Amino acid sequence: MRRARSLARKAGQPVVELARSHTTVSVERATLRLAGLTGADHENVPWVNHLVDAVRDSVGLEHGVCLPAWDALQRGEAPDLLTLAQKASAGAVSFRIPEKGARTRAARSARSAVAGGIRTIDRQRATRDKLIGKHGDPKQKPWIYLIVATGDIYEDIPQAQEAAREGADIIAVIRSTGQSLLDFVPEGATREGYAGTYATQENFRLMRAALDQSSKELGRYIRLTNYASGLCMPEIATLAGLERLDMMLNDSMYGILFRDINPIRTFVDQRFSRQIHARAGIIINTGEDNYLTTADAIEAAHTVTVSQLLNEYFAKEAGLADWQLGLGHAFEIDPNVKDSFRLELAHALLARQLFPQAPLKWMPPTKHMTGDIFRGYLLDGFFNLVGAMTGQGILLVGMMTEAVVTPWLSDRDLALQNVRYVMNAAGGLTEDFAPPSNGLIQTRARQVLSEAVDLLDEIVTDTSGRGSAYPQPLLSAIADGTFGAMKRPPTKGKGLDGVVRKADDYDNPAVTLLEEGGTR
């Protein structure tokens, strides 16, 4: 295990260096959001996009958006940030990179504006702690995680409240298909989405307020989850912190592999977003289940472990604590395979043993849900049993109608009965369950770990990028198709044009405040 961790560090470190030396349009926009810039023009293009684009077009983003923007404010180009963005969108502001005294003044006032947003995040975290103290955490482990996805926030709200009444501890609002590829965050309360509801600041606020009501009604704090991964990771993470979301899907490589987002863009965005999550006390959920839905769950078991180790490294480097690491894994072995249940137990147990302090996120079968709802219900029961036996922290409730319809009211009720039965009947099994070290389960767990170490070894010794602009072995491995058989070179993918190498005098007060832990 120690070797696995040190290899993960070795693979991750050069990429962190790369992330530190670059910024992205989304990091800069997130900084403006912290400074309080909200809203969008009549075509729904957010003002943060306008301002960042305008600064970029005239003086570049190498120095960050703050210096030129607050310098313009100091020079009286506009009375406030919103007006500045509006004027800039019409090309009516001249930006420059301030020097000497002007630079100091611009940096100081930018810092004070951005610190306001950081303090809001701090206050929201304190409010969460207070509410948890008042209403309490769920009585049982794992916490029960249910998904809501209607596309209409006003439809989502009653559904989420009903799900909480039925027993959900965590409500996740699935995003509209394709939002991860939008290079802006939509604005306002939204009522139309494809197979999900857009993540917007207003939708976050509405849902959190509704669940605060439910928490009061039910006497336990109901947590709210949304999705950060994608082109706007830093901004969505920021909005989540400002609106007191409790968990965020945030995977270090998901966007690269499954959404073809540029690797550099992803690693830069990911680091900033995780720094925000760390500050906001948000639990991240990583996306290892995706590896198993695209590859065979037995053959690819070790890629899950590798991804968990990398996610852990990147998370801790960004300041997240163990209790904030909802590392993912899933029950996706073909049920027709002999001993499939024992193999699932082995994989789940390995994750538990590797990350004893992390609230692992255990995800239900999807790939082998055939539409035979009766068989699916049984499979979900076995999934719940693995969760009970291996002490998982977060249990995403499986629906027997997976792959058939979005869950009906009755599907959720039946699914929760399934969970309750298993937890009630077998919840204490963690105490008794100690498989012998020479049995199939422990042997398999050791095998997966050793394959994971081999793969990490292969990654850190990947020299195919040596001499190129991106010699980092992890980037070469991603380019070679090591993960999920997807080849993602660092020079390709969506969002690459939004990546900027920092100049020596780059300044971003958000990054400074997050790294120092400052509030002013």
Added chain:
Amino acid sequence: MTPPRTEAQETRARSRSHYAERRMEDALPGELSLNEPGPLVRPYGDTTGDGMVQVSFTLPLPHDKRAEGAALQLAAKMGMEPALLVHAKAMGPHFTFFVVYGSVSHLVDVREVEVMEREFELLSARDTNAAIRKHLRRKLVVVGACIGTDAHTVGIDAILNIKGFAGEKGLEYYRELTVHNLGAQVLIPDLVNTARELKADAVLVSQVVTQKDAHIHNTTAMSAAFREAFPAGEVPHLIVGGPRFEEGSAGALGVDRIFGRGTTPGEVASYLVHALVDPATRHQSPETRKKGRA
């Protein structure tokens, strides 16, 4: 000559006999056989002709006697007579979930069943890869894009990205396909050039925005550009997808195939094999197929 039934077979047949047209596992000449089902059938619980079905549903009523009566009324209206309410459970204060068993009075005439067929066979990812490997002996190159001002990559990404759509992996997942997703707002000349450079076998274009028939204009401009730029017979296979294209307008738009709302990556991959790789996967005509099944 079929031998007569044994005494045991005879007893078994009599014990389960039913006034409905009972089909024999071991039919004598002139009797109905289980091997030739239909033409009139009923659901089967444990006895031929019993018509038994089970349904479950939720009514927006609090759980009480009235709700149970309402469930039975619904069952009767669905043709379940007699119906047996086997389970009722409150789901919160406003809803009740029911499981009902009962015999339906309806008969199904299999002669009236019409089977709509797509012109190609649906293949698994494995079979798609195998067909390309076997018959094409190289990777099949697919270029995808949203053209014009359309920035909605939802459609093209659902088909191409490995994440996929409706539980199916996108075309990137197929080992024998080389996929280039050019993304949104690609200019037509750029698309033509890229298709030429990459020696595309097929070009997939997604059009979601339909204001002022933008999807029609973009598509015809695109197909015209391809036909101008490539010699006849060497134009890549042109496929367009979107929620508002009329079925059967492919010819008028100058493209080879249109895909509508709800198309999954597996359907597109299967179609590519059908159109470009292995014509042997062409379906039997619906007529022969129906006969083959009956």
